Amino acid sequence: MTPLLRIQQLTYNPPKRWEYFSPRSDFVLGPVDLHVNESETLAIIGSNDSGKSLLAKLIVGAVKPSSGEIILNGQPIGTHQSKARANNIRMVFRHSAESLNPGISVGSMLDEPLRLNTQLSPAMRLEKVMQTLSLVGLMPDYYYFYKHMLSDGQQQRVALARALILDPQVIVADEPFAALDPSVRSQTVNLLLKLQAELGLAFIFISHNLGIVRHMADRTIVMSGGQIVESNLTQTLFTAPQHPSAQKLIYAHNSMLKF
Amino acid sequence: MLDANLYEEELHPTPLGATWREFKQRHVAVFGLVILTLFIIVAIAGPLLSPYAPTTQHTNTLLIPPAWDDNGSILHVLGTDALGRDMLTRLFYGTQVTLFSSILTVFIALGLGVAMGVVAGMSKGLRSSFINHVLDILMLTPTLLIAIIIVAILGTGLTNAMLAIGLALVPRFVHLTRDFVREEMNKDYIKTARLDGANLTQVFLYNILPNMVELLIVQGTFAISVAILDISALGFLNLGAQTLMPELGVMIAEGLSTVYIAPWNILLPGLTIFLMVLSINIVGDGLRSALRNRLTH
Numbered sequence: 001m002t003p004l005l006r007i008q009q010l011t012y013n014p015p016k017r018w019e020y021f022s023p024r025s026d027f028v029l030g031p032v033d034l035h036v037n038e039s040e041t042l043a044i045i046g047s048n049d050s051g052k053s054l055l056a057k058l059i060v061g062a063v064k065p066s067s068g069e070i071i072l073n074g075q076p077i078g079t080h081q082s083k084a085r086a087n088n089i090r091m092v093f094r095h096s097a098e099s100l101n102p103g104i105s106v107g108s109m110l111d112e113p114l115r116l117n118t119q120l121s122p123a124m125r126l127e128k129v130m131q132t133l134s135l136v137g138l139m140p141d142y143y144y145f146y147k148h149m150l151s152d153g154q155q156q157r158v159a160l161a162r163a164l165i166l167d168p169q170v171i172v173a174d175e176p177f178a179a180l181d182p183s184v185r186s187q188t189v190n191l192l193l194k195l196q197a198e199l200g201l202a203f204i205f206i207s208h209n210l211g212i213v214r215h216m217a218d219r220t221i222v223m224s225g226g227q228i229v230e231s232n233l234t235q236t237l238f239t240a241p242q243h244p245s246a247q248k249l250i251y252a253h254n255s256m257l258k259f
Numbered sequence: 260m261l262d263a264n265l266y267e268e269e270l271h272p273t274p275l276g277a278t279w280r281e282f283k284q285r286h287v288a289v290f291g292l293v294i295l296t297l298f299i300i301v302a303i304a305g306p307l308l309s310p311y312a313p314t315t316q317h318t319n320t321l322l323i324p325p326a327w328d329d330n331g332s333i334l335h336v337l338g339t340d341a342l343g344r345d346m347l348t349r350l351f352y353g354t355q356v357t358l359f360s361s362i363l364t365v366f367i368a369l370g371l372g373v374a375m376g377v378v379a380g381m382s383k384g385l386r387s388s389f390i391n392h393v394l395d396i397l398m399l400t401p402t403l404l405i406a407i408i409i410v411a412i413l414g415t416g417l418t419n420a421m422l423a424i425g426l427a428l429v430p431r432f433v434h435l436t437r438d439f440v441r442e443e444m445n446k447d448y449i450k451t452a453r454l455d456g457a458n459l460t461q462v463f464l465y466n467i468l469p470n471m472v473e474l475l476i477v478q479g480t481f482a483i484s485v486a487i488l489d490i491s492a493l494g495f496l497n498l499g500a501q502t503l504m505p506e507l508g509v510m511i512a513e514g515l516s517t518v519y520i521a522p523w524n525i526l527l528p529g530l531t532i533f534l535m536v537l538s539i540n541i542v543g544d545g546l547r548s549a550l551r552n553r554l555t556h
Contacts, residue, residue, distance in 0.1 A: 062454055091454055098446040102554050103469030112465060113455045144271035148554050162451065 002074055003035035004202050005059075005089070005170050010068030012058055029054050029226040031068065036170065039200040043207060043217035043234065045249060051226040052206045056174045059204065060091040072169070087117055090163035094175040095156050100147045106133075106158050107143035113166050128165065136161045136191065153184035157191065164195065173205040177212055185209075189216060210253040214238055222246040274553065281549035288545020294538035302358050305351030310334075313352040313505040317343040322521045340510075340524050341517045350531055352505040357494075358535060360421050361486035368425040369479055372432025379433065380440025381459050391437060394430040402427035403489050410498045417490075417506065420499030424489045428482050439474055443467045473550040480543030484536045491532055507532050 011030035029051045036042050044052050057063040059070065069076050077085050093099045101109060110129045114120055120128065130140055136157040147155065156176070163171050176192075177185045189212060196203055207213050213220055213234065220237050222230040224245040230237065241247045272280065282288055301308070311317075317339060324331045325338045325346075337346035379390040397405065402424060409423035440463070443449060452466050493499030494508025502509060507528045514524030 060454055062450060091451065093447040093451065096447060098448060101448040101466055101470070103472070104466070108465070112452060112457070116456050116461070141271070146274075146554065 004038045004040075004073065006035040006071040007059065008033055008069045008071065010055075010058060010070065011066050012054060012063065013066045027051070027226060029058070032228055034221060034228065034231065036202040036204060038169070038202055039196055040219070041196065041203045041205070041217045043205055043213040043220045044223060045207065045210065045213055045220060046223035047245065047249070050223040050245075052223050053174050054226075055223070056091065056172050056204070056206055059170075060089050060172050061085050062091070087166050088168050089170045089172060090166065090168040092159050092163045092171060092173040092176050095152060095159070095179045099159055100155055102147045104146075105143065106138075106145050106147075106150075109158065110162055110165055113162065117166055132161045132165045135164060135195070151184075152180055153187055156180060156184070156188050160188075160191070160195075164199075167199075168201070170202045170204065173203070175206050175208065177207060177209055185212070192216070210238075210249065222249065277553045278546075278549050281552045282545055285545050285548065288541055288549070291538040291541030291545065294534060295542050298354055298358060298535055298538065301351055302355040305355050309345070309348035309351045311345040311348045313344065313349050314503065315344065315348075317345070319343075322517060322524075324521070325523055337527055338521070338523050340514065341521070346523070346527055349505045349510060350507075350527060353507040353510055353528060354531060354535070356417070356500065356505060357487055357491055357507045357532070360417060361483050361490055364421045364425045364486045364490070365428065365479055365482045368428040368482065369432055369475065371425075372429045373436045373475070375429070376433040376436025377440055377463055380437040381444065381463070387437075390433065394433050397427075397430040398434060402485060403492060406489055406493060407496075407498060410493065415498050415501065417494075417500040417504060420490055420493040424486050424493075427489075428486065431482070432478065435474060435478055436471070439471055440467060443470065473547070476550065477543055477547040480539055480546065484539045484543070487532065487536055487539070 009031040011028070011032070013028050027049075032055060034042070044055065046052050054063065058065050071077070072085075072088055107126075107129060110132060111125055114125045114128060118125075129143065133140060133142055138154065138157055138161070142150075142154070142158070150158065160176075163173075177188060180188060192203065193216065195201065203216075205216075217234045220232065220234045221228050222237070222241075222243060222245060224243070229243040230241065230246045237246065238250055241250045282292075317335075320332065320335065320339055321343045322341055323335050323339045326333050326336045328338075331338065335345050335347070337350065339345055340349070375390060375394075379387050405427040406420065406423035409426060410419055413419040413422070443466075444462075449462060449466055452462050457465070490499055491506065491508030491511070494506045495512045497509075497512060500506035500509050502513070510528040511525045514521070514528070518525055
């Protein structure tokens with residue numbers, strides 16, 4: 001079976017800039033190889049500054065890679081921002097005050113990707129927005145709501161709806177569960193698992209919460225210093241981590257569980 | 260199965276409706292809005308309401324005090340000036356000239372300033388810093404001073420005064436827009452829009468502009484009050500509107516020669532300017548808090 005998304009030898013070197021005033025950054029990502037299958041969940045863990053978020057941005061195309069290939073369904077998607085990528089690989093940012101636009105209603109927020117990436121008529125777009133709202137468990141009323149009227153969990157659902165509305169194949173999420181309180185967090189986790197079962201999405205997410213990683217992910221990747229240092233099935237990784245940085249993370253997590 | 264619309268509410272407040280609901284909470288602001296509306300009605304319908312033409316000279320009734328004075332006449336409710344022109348009529352026309360020229364000036368300056376500010380905010384490097392720093396120099400000098408310099412080059416007249424004040428207001432809008440756009444461009448929701456394939460124009464129109472409305476309205480109203488003051492100041496200094504035009508600043512300047520025997524000739528236009536600027540500032544202030552609260556309650 002060919003994987004849905006395959007990433008080959010992806011590297012990123014920060015561009016040369018005026019170095020006289022700003023401190024030089026020697027951070028280099030990669031080369032990175034990874035793949036995701038259909039309806040599979042892949043978790044990326046690692047300490048801070050290990051390049052997790054950068055990898056997510058490279059996958060969705062927010063940052064242009066220096067070299068390497070991203071292959072979706074056997075087709076390389078080379079260019080920086082392409083329609084195929086916008087349609088099929090969607091990103092969910094971490095929950096924050098700036099993750100949703102405060103000035104426009106939820107309806108126009110969800111309408112935007114459709115307007116830009118599809119040829120649907122306004123009536124069909126409205127129908128699609130309503131469908132997606134009910135998919136993430138929101139009432140049709142929310143079409144008219146603004147960000148400040150929504151709770152944190154609802155905001156996260158809207159962000160998810162925005163990613164889902166183009167019927168993508170892969171969703172990349174950068175710490176989607178950080179900054180959410182435990183009950184909202186478990187709601188979001190359950191919602192994602194439900195959607196994945198229904199829609200067959202591949203889901204790549206970055207998390208510091210190893211409990212959720214263990215609960216959700218089929219496979220887990222450990223990153224350190226811009227490299228993938230370990231990649232294995234989640235169960236295997238959590239019982240027998242090999243690389244020192246993976247061991248550090250997982251032992252720290254396990255020692256918390258003992259109490 | 261239940262109908263999906265069963266629980267749907269029938270009324271969703273529009274952004275405008277929500278703003279009005281917040282605005283109503285502040286009675287002072289509503290009072291200011293009433294005065295401002297009166298001024299706008301007078302400015303539009305002035306020619307219909309006024310009994311005389313603004314330049315008609317009633318030579319047998321010079322310097323008549325307002326009607327409530329013992330020497331006043333009901334034919335000239337607010338009295339006449341040294342040339343026998345009806346004060347009420349001239350105030351109507353003066354409001355029209357001053358208010359509308361200020362609003363027009365600000366609209367043009369706003370359009371220009373926002374366009375340049377967006378270009379500066381979205382571009383990076385040398386182009387952005389060039390626009391910004393050149394305009395910083397212009398911002399340092401007071402608007403009235405720049406206006407006087409421009410009038411000195413182009414010559415006097417209301418159009419030139421409007422042009423001068425408009426040009427003096429542009430840097431302020433450029434600066435505000437640039438800072439705002441810069442800040443917005445770094446936010447996550449702009450990144451998601453960019454990932455959807457929105458180009459810079461679409462990002463601005465659909466994502467940044469809805470958030471910028473508050474800033475534009477508030478700064479626009481304050482700029483209108485500045486423009487009113489500057490246009491009448493230039494008129495008073497005989498650099499803007501010229502003697503024949505019923506402009507409020509010009510009327511004060513003309514009233515100065517007879518200030519001891521006919522103080523109403525400068526008091527009434529002065530009061531008009533004062534009330535106009537006051538009401539615009541109150542409305543602007545009320546709008547600011549209403550627009551801010553709209554996104555919190």
